[in-house]
Amino acid sequence: MKRLILVLILMFALCMTGCWDRKDIETRGFVLGIAIDDYPPIPEGRTVSPEETQPEEEKKFKVMQIHEGKPMYAMTIQIPIVKKSLLRSPFEQGVESNGSKSYELTQIGNSFFAMNREMASRIELTPYYEHLQAIVISDTLARKGLHEILDFFLRDHEMRRRTMLCISDGEAKKILDVVPRIEDYSSLVLARLPLNSTVNSRIIHETDLGRAIASIHDRDDFLLPRVEATKDEIKSSGAAVFKENKMVGWATPIEVEYIAHIRGSYEGGLITAKDPNNEEAIITLEITSSRRKITPIIENNKPKFKIDLKIKGSIAEFTNREYHKLINKKDINKIVKVFENKIKNECEATIKNIQEKYGADVFHFNIILKTQMPEYWETINEKWHDIFKDVEADVNVQVRIQNVGNIR
Amino acid sequence: MNRTTISNFQIMTLAVGTVASAKIFMVQQQLVLISKQDAWISMLLGSILTQLSAMNIYYLSILNPGKDLPQIYLQNFGKVLGRFLLIGGIIYIFTYICVITKVFTEVVKTFLLTETPATFISVLLILTIITVVRKGVESITKMSNIIAPFFLITLFLIIILSAKEANIANIKPILYKNTLNVLKGAIPAYASFLGHTFISFLLLYTPEPKKTFKWYMIGIAIPMFIYTLLTFMTMLVFDPTEVETMMYPTLSLSKSIEFPITLLERLEILMIIIWIPAMFIAISTYLYANIRSIVVFFNLKEKHHTYLAYLYLIPIVLTFYVTQDSIQTIDYINTIEIFGTIQVGVMLPIITLISLIRNKKEKKKQKQNISP
Numbered sequence: 152m153k154r155l156i157l158v159l160i161l162m163f164a165l166c167m168t169g170c171w172d173r174k175d176i177e178t179r180g181f182v183l184g185i186a187i188d189d190y191p192p193i194p195e196g197r198t199v200s201p202e203e204t205q206p207e208e209e210k211k212f213k214v215m216q217i218h219e220g221k222p223m224y225a226m227t228i229q230i231p232i233v234k235k236s237l238l239r240s241p242f243e244q245g246v247e248s249n250g251s252k253s254y255e256l257t258q259i260g261n262s263f264f265a266m267n268r269e270m271a272s273r274i275e276l277t278p279y280y281e282h283l284q285a286i287v288i289s290d291t292l293a294r295k296g297l298h299e300i301l302d303f304f305l306r307d308h309e310m311r312r313r314t315m316l317c318i319s320d321g322e323a324k325k326i327l328d329v330v331p332r333i334e335d336y337s338s339l340v341l342a343r344l345p346l347n348s349t350v351n352s353r354i355i356h357e358t359d360l361g362r363a364i365a366s367i368h369d370r371d372d373f374l375l376p377r378v379e380a381t382k383d384e385i386k387s388s389g390a391a392v393f394k395e396n397k398m399v400g401w402a403t404p405i406e407v408e409y410i411a412h413i414r415g416s417y418e419g420g421l422i423t424a425k426d427p428n429n430e431e432a433i434i435t436l437e438i439t440s441s442r443r444k445i446t447p448i449i450e451n452n453k454p455k456f457k458i459d460l461k462i463k464g465s466i467a468e469f470t471n472r473e474y475h476k477l478i479n480k481k482d483i484n485k486i487v488k489v490f491e492n493k494i495k496n497e498c499e500a501t502i503k504n505i506q507e508k509y510g511a512d513v514f515h516f517n518i519i520l521k522t523q524m525p526e527y528w529e530t531i532n533e534k535w536h537d538i539f540k541d542v543e544a545d546v547n548v549q550v551r552i553q554n555v556g557n558i559r
Numbered sequence: 560m561n562r563t564t565i566s567n568f569q570i571m572t573l574a575v576g577t578v579a580s581a582k583i584f585m586v587q588q589q590l591v592l593i594s595k596q597d598a599w600i601s602m603l604l605g606s607i608l609t610q611l612s613a614m615n616i617y618y619l620s621i622l623n624p625g626k627d628l629p630q631i632y633l634q635n636f637g638k639v640l641g642r643f644l645l646i647g648g649i650i651y652i653f654t655y656i657c658v659i660t661k662v663f664t665e666v667v668k669t670f671l672l673t674e675t676p677a678t679f680i681s682v683l684l685i686l687t688i689i690t691v692v693r694k695g696v697e698s699i700t701k702m703s704n705i706i707a708p709f710f711l712i713t714l715f716l717i718i719i720l721s722a723k724e725a726n727i728a729n730i731k732p733i734l735y736k737n738t739l740n741v742l743k744g745a746i747p748a749y750a751s752f753l754g755h756t757f758i759s760f761l762l763l764y765t766p767e768p769k770k771t772f773k774w775y776m777i778g779i780a781i782p783m784f785i786y787t788l789l790t791f792m793t794m795l796v797f798d799p800t801e802v803e804t805m806m807y808p809t810l811s812l813s814k815s816i817e818f819p820i821t822l823l824e825r826l827e828i829l830m831i832i833i834w835i836p837a838m839f840i841a842i843s844t845y846l847y848a849n850i851r852s853i854v855v856f857f858n859l860k861e862k863h864h865t866y867l868a869y870l871y872l873i874p875i876v877l878t879f880y881v882t883q884d885s886i887q888t889i890d891y892i893n894t895i896e897i898f899g900t901i902q903v904g905v906m907l908p909i910i911t912l913i914s915l916i917r918n919k920k921e922k923k924k925q926k927q928n929i930s931p
Contacts, residue, residue, distance in 0.1 A: 171675035281825065308669050313817035361815055368800040522731035 177233075180276030183253070184229040184338025186287045186323035187300060190222050190259050214259045215269040224292070224300065226266045227257040227324045228278060229338050236335055251330045253337075263303040280309035285341035286316050286360065287378065289323040293391060293398035298367050304360055312361030315342045317376045318391035318398065329380045337385060341378065344387045352411050352420025352438070353388050353404035370395050371518065372511040374410065377401055394511040394536070402505065402513070409501040412460055412494070413514045413546075417441035421467060424493050427485045429473065436490055436552070437467035445519050449527060455543045456516055460494065465554030477559040483552055491548045498546040512539045565764045567774035569700035572707040573761070574778025576840025577754040579710065579785060581659050583834070584666060585889060586751045586786065587793045587808040594737065594744035596730050596799045599791040601741050605748020606783035612904060613755045613779050615911050617772055620762040622914040628759035628848075629855035635913045644906070645856055651899045652849040656842060656871070657878040658891045660684065663838050665885050666807065671831050678876055684835075685875055688843045689868040692850065696764055699847060703840045710837040713830055714785050717809070718792050720816045720826070725795035749904065750896035751786070754841060755779045756903050760848045806885065846871065 214222055235252040256274060258266040267278055286304065288297070304310045319326050329337040348356035355376045366373040374390035375398075388404045402410065411417040419438060426432035440463040448455045466478075466486070505513060517535050520528045531538055565573075590598035623631045628648070633641035664681045672680060691698050734741065758775050765771045793808045796815055805811050813827040850867055853859070859867070882888045 171679075172672050308673075311817065312811070312815045365798045365801050368804070369798045518728050522728050525732040525735045 174277070178276060179279040180228075180230045180274060181282050182228045182230055182278050182280050183282065183336050184285045184287065184327050184341065185283065186227040186229075186255075186289075186319070186325075186327045187263075187292060188225040188227070188289045188323045189292045189295075190225050213257050215266065217260050217262070217265065220261045222259045223261045224263070224266070225257055225259045225324070226263055227255050227327055228267075228270065229327045229336060230254045230256065230274070230276065230278070231336055252335045253327075255324065255327050257324060263300070264307070267303075280307065281311070283310065283314050284336075284338040286314055287319050287323040287326045287341065288316070289319050289321065290391065290398060292323075293318050293375075293393075296396045297363065297393070297398075298396045301360065301364060301367075305364055310360070312359060312364075314360045315345060316358055316360050316363050317341060317378045317387065320377055320379045320401070326378055326380045326385060329385050330383055331385070332383050337380075340385050341387075344385070345376070349419040352408045352417055355387075355390050355407060355411075356418060357416055366393070367396050371515065372513050374402060374407070374513050392505070392509050392511050392513055394509060399509045399511055405497070406501045406504065409494075409498045410505075410513055412441050412462075413443060413445075413458060413498060413502070415441075415443045422464075422490060422494065424486075424489045426469070426472065427489050428482070429471070432469065432471040432473075434466060434486055434489075435468035435470075436464045436486075436550075438462055438464040439553070440464075445516070447516075447519050447524055449524070453541070453543075454516070454520060454527070454531070454538065455545070456519070458498070458544055458546045460498070460546065460548045462490075462494065462548065462550045463553055464550070466552060466556055478555055483555075487550045487552060490550045494548045494550070495546045498548070499544060502544045502546075506540050506542070510536055510540045512536070516542060516544075564766050565696060565700050565761060567765065567771050569704060570758070570761065570765060570771055571774045571778035571781075572703040573700050573757065573840065573844065574755065574775060575707040575711065575781050576703040576837055577757050577844045578752050578779050579714075579782035580834060580837035580841045581754060582751040582892070583714070583786070583789070584807040584809045585662075586748070587790050587802055588805050589747050589751075589893065590744045590790060591794075591799050591802040593747065594741045596732075596794060597734055597737050597741045598744060598799070598802075599730070599787060599794050600734065601744025602748045602787045602790040604741065604745035605750075605752065606780075606787055608745060608749040608904075609752040609755055609779065609783060610776070612749070612907070613758070613776065615908050616756055616759050616903075617762070617775060619907060619911040619914060620759050621768060622911065622918055624768065625763050627761075627763055627851055627855075628756070629852045631759070631910065631914070633855065635910055635917065642856055645852060647898070647902050647906070649849065649852045649856060651895060651902050652845055652852065653874070654895050655892075655899065656845050656849060657875050658882070658888060658895060659838075659845075660842060660875050661878050661882055661888050662885075662892065663835075663842075664879075665888065666810070667831060667835065670810065670827060677879060681875055681879070682872060684839070684842070685872055688839055688846055689871065691839070691843050692846050692868055693865050696761060696847065699840070699843045702836075702843070706833075706836040706840055710833050711781065711785070713833040714789065717813050717816065717826065717830060718785075718788050721792050721796050721812050724815055725792065727795065729796070729798055730791075730794045746900065747893070747896065748786075750893075750900045752779070752783065753896065753899045753903050754844070756907070757844045757848060759907075760844075760851055806889075 213225070231253050254274070256270055258270050260266040260269065270278055288300070292300065304314070305312075326341070327337050329340070331337055331340050334340050334343070345354055345356040345358060348354040355374055358374075358376050363373065363375060372395060373393050375393065376387045377389040377391050378385055378387050380386070390402045390407050391398045392400050392402050408420060408422075417438070421435055421437050423433050423435045426434055442461045444459040446457040446459075448457060469478075502514065505511060512535070516539065517528075520531075586602075587598060590601050594601040619631065623634060626634060629645055632645045635641065636644055660681050663684065664677045667680055668675065668677050691702060762768050762771060789809060789812075793802060793812050796812060797805070797808070802808050810827045810830065813830045816826050846868070850864060853867060854864065882891060
């Protein structure tokens, strides 16, 4: 009997070895980036050079047979070609050896899940999204609405909420096609660019999938970074302005800086102004801290916002200044005034410009009202976008220069 | 099942495992649907209700020394009515085991073992649990001693790490025209802590039941604190309208944590890996309680316990065919919990009252018998 039990245990142990979910790492196609374009992918008016694959030939593989409806999107995934990235020291990164180290695969259809599965019929690797770094959406598609296309990216368990989301000025696939000079993959460049928002306030950092969806759910207006590309470079500057779910236009890089001040999401950057004593000289203030306080005021049943900004920084550069003239306390006071006035005027101009051009509350004044004056908010909730266009904002700026650098 | 002793510390860890693990992934969504941005206050109120309920159950066990809950039913209501009333408890725990096993399997299958058949996952879980339960109370408590600390550490890790994503505007305005909903939300919050009734099955195994109270209360206070903190953090990180759409908010919360470097990239997997053994504690305790109730109901002998435990495999596998989808499964849990809330929140205080009156009468009788 004991022997029989032992045999049974051993047999059971044999059955327990292995794993249903075993998947060899080399069979996984690690998707690093996704670009989503409107279909047809070739923008109207753009001609295709003879060297490129002709649209008709492309369609042969890219357009899939679909169950319902008609193709609406072109989804491109970026998969690293691991063989090309291996066996090199970290100092040998870049394009010099074999050109692109990734494969950009485009599929056309109307369901992202179906497109993803269709791609599995064109490559031997199984697309795997756990390490997805960035999603790029073309501006033409973003203008039609984001909510319609983001469902798959939230529903699927492989996706992550912190995946970087950005809007391309033009074709989104072009961004993934970039072969960067330092990094191996364009998706990694996209994912790492927001980290530079601590030194450049023209880059938006709160821009992931989760935050965008949260704003859409709450019917808030929001910004997503604008990206553009050359053959080997990606630039993130400025932002796409979203009114609820749809993109309505672009905010300039300088507007993005002031929006960050007003929203309280400023991480670091700079501002330049003319020297009050010398029209030719330019002073650069490196901003190390920007804190804001917004107080809503109701006057004649209309909302008004008092914005107090407290900015700290240090003088980073003083070009064309008079030789041998030292900066003293009096100069500092004058410079402070110049910066205070400049920031105040620019903030107010940015608010006005966004109000007039887009009517999108990217400053999140609505959240201030909703959280601080819920009773009043209830009365204006439905007509907020109409009210927002005429909202007055009074900006008060307090600048403190903490340092002047190594020289006076 | 062996009659043995459980230390006070074991009671505490068992409380953590039994109360915390079952609904940890989804309770926030249920509360947000009722209390919106104030869901965390509902959870706090639910915790207070649970503390009161726990005191009642503990007192009930003290009033009936040496007896577990099914025996208390029979003692207070008689053999016929007691058995009739016991059916409610048996059905509640039985259905809860089946449905919570299904949820467990679904979560594991969605996030961890996507290719492994669901039936295999659940059968393996139940077989392991049955092996532990067959060995008696001691093995369950020993298991909880090992698992509970790891489970708590992981949960705290998620709470602390997600603080970076918190936005205070998400929970504002607090209690604005929402007080009634917050009170309503306290009931499902209380329902998610029904595991605290385990003490009525195990107190008789403690060497000094009266000294166990402090440990038991601490044991159930820990998961309540975590649940409240977790709900609070979920509300801070996500917008209430977004939480409403989530199947498993705790997993979404762990998925929202990301570092610039690729450290802890898949925290939700760590969470599930720790959650699997934690579910062992919860289901083991529930299974033990259910088997005890059936044994008392049918007046079975010790040797039948093992066969009874294995019989659970059939309904659990059948549950996979009865419940069609994950939404239906969660709906079933919510319905079963309403039934459980009535059992624990209404029936048990009545039994305590009856026990108290009975005890007083008996004491009176004893006094009369002593006095000449």
